């Protein structure tokens with residue numbers, strides 16, 4: 001009988017994410033030996049027909065090393081400067097190692113803005129798919145030099161999950177400095193047991209994960225689990241595994257029993273809904289009454305103004321808002337058809353009164369079901 005691991009090892013399209021601590025050998029500078037080794041493995045995978053996209057952290061960590069800084073700076077402009085310096089070394093290393101195997105690489109730097117604008121999202125998707133079809137391995141990182149807090153993914157685990165959605169990968173492999181997810185942070189408790197398999201989005205697993213163990217990156221175990229939750233929306237499984245296991249990527253392709261495998265538990269979302277769900281910047285919150293919650297969750301209906309009891313935040317038509325129940329639990333997200341001010345005027349009112357209350361009607365639904373994603 002074939003196991004899930006064996007099936008996933010045969011997946012055709014992978015996103016591989018490599019974290020800062022691993023790539024820079026805990027900040028000692030780019031670990032060229034390790035990079036050459038991962039690249040050699042990826043070249044073998046490509047030869048066996050697997051399509052690959054690489055999401056690599058390490059620009060800030062490598063920049064810090066080159067600039068002689070011991071501590072990760074707090075100021076944004078210092079981080080941006082370090083990233084700009086370090087990114088050069090990183091892409092140079094990848095390019096020269098992949099070249100030895102006759103494989104072209106491409107540098108792709110993204111900000112959250114690029115993926116939250118529908119047109120730029122579609123552009124990024126077709127550019128990546130074209131690169132893949134040309135046999136090129138794209139090397140993606142956040143565009144740290146221009147990213148402000150407003151337009152930041154924040155960590156590359158999240159970026160990895162979103163890229164998996166973008167290219168509809170079957171597998172997201174997160175290489176890190178631990179063997180996988182442990183029941184507790186192994187840096188705090190070395191006796192903690194490894195979790196071998198679970199479901200993406202399982203809150204019990206998320207409760208086991210702590211923040212970043214290092215001073216180099218921004219992620220941590222929780223961001224990896226959240227990335228798995230994001231990836232699951234495109235039916236992508238996530239494998240969290242140590243990059244220090246010899247031939248780790250080749251072993252995964254054989255379905256070996258390493259690390260933590262997180263399987264998607266929900267049905268795949270339509271591509272447009274994945275894009276909606278991936279919006280990280282929520283502009284406001286609307287509270288729904290019990291009837292509206294039931295309509296949305298049981299019948300997949302659109303949200304009407306009559307079911308809304310409260311509005312908070314500043315949003316305009318087309319913005320992403322979070323829909324919560326009367327206890328404050330988020331149940332859905334969607335692109336709203338009315339601004340916060342308009343929503344305040346029409347909440348608790350039936351749709352046929354919108355014209356009378358506002359003097360015009362944009363749409364009869366507050367959020368159309370095609371623009372609504374249940375969480």
Ligand SMILES: Nc1ncnc2c1ncn2[C@@H]1O[C@H](COP(=O)(O)OP(=O)(O)O)[C@@H](O)[C@H]1O
Nearest residue numbers: 019020021176182184185210213217219220221
């Ligand atoms: N439950 C857990 N299991 C494993 N690692 C954990 C857990 N909770 C927190 N961590 C920490 O997360 C770190 C990995 O995240 P991070 O340092 O961001 O790595 P990367 O640079 O690979 O993204 C580990 O070194 C570990 O200290």
Ligand SMILES: N[C@@H](CCC(=O)OP(=O)(O)O)C(=O)O
Nearest residue numbers: 020058059060156217218219
């Ligand atoms: N874009 C940043 C990535 C920061 C980050 O998320 O790091 P990590 O938690 O190690 O994956 C960089 O290249 O330094």
